[in-house]
Amino acid sequence: MASHHRGRIPSYLATAAALLLAFLLPPLAASQWPNCGNKGNFTTNSPYQANIRALSTTLPKNASSSRTLFAADSVGTVPDIVYALALCRGDANASACGNCVSNGFNDAQKLCPYGKDAAVYYDLCYVGFSNQNILSATGGGNSVLILMSDNNVTAPVEAFDAAVGVLMNATADYAAANNSRRFGTGVGGFETVDKRNPKIYGVAQCRPDMAPGDCRSCLGSIIAMRSQYLIGRQGGRILGLRCNYRYEQYSFFTGPSMLQLPAPTVGVAPAPAPASVGPPPVGGGELGEITSSCLHDSVFRPEVISQLREGWRSFFPDRSSLFYLHEKV
Ligand SMILES: *[C@@H]1O[C@H](CO)[C@@H](O)[C@H](O)[C@H]1NC(C)=O
Ligand SMILES: *[C@@H]1O[C@H](CO)[C@@H](O)[C@H](O)[C@H]1NC(C)=O
Ligand SMILES: *[C@@H]1O[C@H](CO)[C@@H](O)[C@H](O)[C@H]1NC(C)=O
Ligand SMILES: *[C@@H]1O[C@H](CO)[C@@H](O)[C@H](O)[C@H]1NC(C)=O
Ligand SMILES: *[C@@H]1O[C@H](CO)[C@@H](O)[C@H](O)[C@H]1NC(C)=O
Ligand SMILES: *[C@@H]1O[C@H](CO)[C@@H](O)[C@H](O)[C@H]1NC(C)=O
Numbered sequence: 001m002a003s004h005h006r007g008r009i010p011s012y013l014a015t016a017a018a019l020l021l022a023f024l025l026p027p028l029a030a031s032q033w034p035n036c037g038n039k040g041n042f043t044t045n046s047p048y049q050a051n052i053r054a055l056s057t058t059l060p061k062n063a064s065s066s067r068t069l070f071a072a073d074s075v076g077t078v079p080d081i082v083y084a085l086a087l088c089r090g091d092a093n094a095s096a097c098g099n100c101v102s103n104g105f106n107d108a109q110k111l112c113p114y115g116k117d118a119a120v121y122y123d124l125c126y127v128g129f130s131n132q133n134i135l136s137a138t139g140g141g142n143s144v145l146i147l148m149s150d151n152n153v154t155a156p157v158e159a160f161d162a163a164v165g166v167l168m169n170a171t172a173d174y175a176a177a178n179n180s181r182r183f184g185t186g187v188g189g190f191e192t193v194d195k196r197n198p199k200i201y202g203v204a205q206c207r208p209d210m211a212p213g214d215c216r217s218c219l220g221s222i223i224a225m226r227s228q229y230l231i232g233r234q235g236g237r238i239l240g241l242r243c244n245y246r247y248e249q250y251s252f253f254t255g256p257s258m259l260q261l262p263a264p265t266v267g268v269a270p271a272p273a274p275a276s277v278g279p280p281p282v283g284g285g286e287l288g289e290i291t292s293s294c295l296h297d298s299v300f301r302p303e304v305i306s307q308l309r310e311g312w313r314s315f316f317p318d319r320s321s322l323f324y325l326h327e328k329v
Contacts, residue, residue, distance in 0.1 A: 032107050033239070035145045037117025039131055047080040048116060052129060055084040056105030059127070063088055064098030068181055068208035069125075071101075072135045082116075084129035085241065090183025090205055091254040092124045100125035121145060121239045123252070128241045137209040142240065144222060149235035153249070155194035157232040163190055163264055164230075164247050167202045168223050172245065174259050175204040176216035182206040185253045189263030201257070202247040210242065218243035 042048035054075045062071035069088035074081055086104065088097035104120045104127025112118035119128035128134060153160045167188035175184030183205045191198035206215035222238040222245060230236035237246040246252070 031123065032103075032111070033121045033145055033147060034108065034111035035119040035121070035143060035239075036112035036115050037119070037130060037143070039115075039117035041114040042116050043114065047076060048082060048131070051076040051080055051082040052084075052105065052109070055082060055129065056102070059084055059086045059105070060098045060102040062086075063101050063125075064094040069094075069097050070208045072209075074133075074135060079131070081131065082129050083131070083133050083135050084127070085134060085207070086125060086127045087205070087207060088125040089123070089203065089253070090178075090181040091185065091203075093254075096124055101127055105129075119143075119145075119241060121244075126239065126241070126244075134241055137207055137211070137242075138214060142242070144225075144238050144240040146225070146229050147237040147239070148230055148233045149248075151234040152232045153194075153197070153234050155190070155197065159193045159264065159266065160190070160200075161226075161231055163188055163193070163200055164202070165223070165226070166264075167200055167261055168204065168219075168226070168245055168247060170259055170261060171202045171204040172216060172219035172223060175206060176212045176219065178258075179212075180208075182208045182210060182212075182215050184259065185255070185257045186259035186261065187251075187257040188261040192263040192266050197249045198263075199251070200247060200249060201251050201253065202245065203253050204243070204245040206243040207241075215243060219245060 042052075055073060059071045059073060062073070063069055063086040069090065069092060070086070072083075072085035074083045076082055086101040088100060092100070100122050104122065104125060108115075108118040108120045108127060108129065111120060117130040117132065119126060167186050171184045171186035173184075174186065175182055178184055184203065186202045186204075188200045188202070189198065190200050204219050206218055210218070218240070222240065222243060225238055226236065229238075235246070235248040238244060
């Protein structure tokens with residue numbers, strides 16, 4: 001692939017003062033992952049809150065009725081102006097999209113109480129609002145949320161991560177070139193390495209108003225973060241307001257995969273390597289509990305709030321303070 005994105009600054013990394021965060025998820029169908037900003041608070045019944053309310057009524061409709069499943073708008077004037085955007089995953093249907101975005105506005109205000117700047121990510125959409133202009137396709141919104149499966153792959157880690165890398169690069173190429181939605185899905189064969197987990201599935205997506213080069217560059221930056229955060233993980237996501245991706249060992253998107261990649265050619269496919277995987281976390285994590293795997297990297301801080309019930313941990317690598325986010329079940 002051309003290295004047209006190489007010179008660009010992955011600002012996530014450049015500014016990476018770090019923050020690590022994890023929180024309990026309600027054991028509900030719709031998992032949500034908030035990314036609360038640090039742009040101050042609004043007050044009850046303020047014009048700022050009214051402007052969020054206004055956007056919370058228009059954006060779900062606008063996003064779900066848009067061909068690209070995307071909507072961005074601002075309401076109000078400085079200092080109460082609110083910029084908001086919402087994007088549904090490229091394979092979402094209109095009703096699921098509208099519901100997801102609508103929940104996003106509600107959840108954002110619960111999960112980031114009175115925060116002027118907040119984003120909430122779901123499987124099928126995300127919503128972000130801010131008093132800073134996050135609407136421009138080229139600016140703003142560089143903070144990312146990293147979600148990783150708590151489970152390690154049973155296959156040889158190097159082979160797995162190489163296959164994920166090939167898949168995500170190809171899926172990112174596809175997404176950046178997709179002029180209708182800047183969205184791509186891919187499935188890569190892996191049966192030559194691990195017969196029990198014969199496929200790897202991925203999606204990549206950008207804001208649909210981004211130019212192909214910007215999209216690919218954005219995805220390149222977050223794909224590069226994989227080596228720091230997601231090695232050996234059965235699943236992972238890196239989620240930002242401009243671009244995001246996800247990979248899993250199971251199918252999680254709707255419709256046929258846009259891309260099919262062959263399995264890597266390796267010699268024998270022996271039984272999976274001895275699993276270094278312990279039992280998955282059961283029940284809710286304890287407040288403040290974290291495994292040492294998250295702490296060995298100095299980028300991370302040990303102030304974990306809680307651990308995810310679903311076996312996901314989340315990290316905000318470019319934040320310098322910690323936020324409490326969790327809605328208790
Ligand atoms: C905003 O509100 C949160 C929670 O209500 C509080 O912890 C935080 O200190 C407030 N931030 C500012 C800048 O006032
Ligand atoms: C959202 O929809 C409303 C009503 O249909 C329209 O007036 C407005 O311009 C739309 N906003 C955006 C950002 O699409
Ligand atoms: C782009 O994404 C859309 C929506 O997911 C999909 O239906 C379409 O096949 C893709 N288009 C191209 C040209 O790949
Ligand atoms: C829309 O998507 C949701 C969630 O994926 C699904 O449950 C629902 O059945 C879909 N509705 C239609 C009409 O396809
Ligand atoms: C994916 O693309 C990046 C950037 O072009 C490259 O450095 C990396 O080697 C690629 N990874 C794989 C597994 O092909
Ligand atoms: C996954 O691998 C990491 C890093 O090798 C290790 O610290 C962690 O304990 C493993 N997780 C599980 C659930 O085994």
